[in-house]
Amino acid sequence: MEVEIRPQVGVGPFRLGMSVAQARGTFHASGPFRPVADDTSPGQIVLRHEESGLDVVLGFTRGALSGVELFRFRNEDADVRILFDGLDVFRTPSEDLFEQLALRGHVIEEDDLGFDALPELKVILANQSSHEQPVDEEGDPLYYDYVLVADWI
Known part of the structure; x- marks a missing residue:
């Protein structure tokens, strides 16, 4: 399964601005x-x-989809790819992904809480999960494990 992140548009079949009823129809129709x-x-x-343990949270403001949150899958062997600008967000080491996005001209703002924002795209990336995720030699999370795509940040 591949899910594409489209800043200022949505994630996979979920489009910012869609109604609750439209969102329900989309996930019932899309199957996985x-x-x-x-x-x-x-x-x-x-x-x-x-199959993967990937969680998706659809957030609504005044009945319209205003944000989509993705929480990294728990099954490392699952055939799941979350793509942003052609890069696999949850399988590319976060430091490499950060560098690749910067090379592609995206402005990234870091903060001390572990959140990296792409403000012009209204996207936030983080590696602050409470779930057990792969870590590097120093015990730091290896991958981003959270993405927010919103109509404002």
């Missing part, structure tokens, strides 16, 4: 994701890709 909980008038919908 299932809702974790059901709410008739949600502020958010939490979806999971069972």
Whole structure:
């Protein structure tokens, strides 16, 4: 499975600005994701890709999709790729991804909390998961494990 991040547009089949009903129709029609909980008038919908453990959170403001959060998969062997500008966000070491995005002309703002923002694209990348993820020799997370694509940051 490949899911493409499209800044200022959405993630995979989910488009910023779509209604709750449209989002529900999209994940029911697209197959690989299932809702974790059901709410008739949600502020958010939490979806999971069972095979990989990838979580997707759809956030709504005034009934319109305003943000999509992706949480890195838990099954390292799963055939899942989350692509941003042709790069696999959750399988490319975060330092390499950071450098590649900078080489492609993206402005990246770092903060002391572990969040890297691409403000002109309204995207945030982080490696602050509470789940066990691969680490480097010093014990630091090897990959980003969180992405937010929003209509504002």
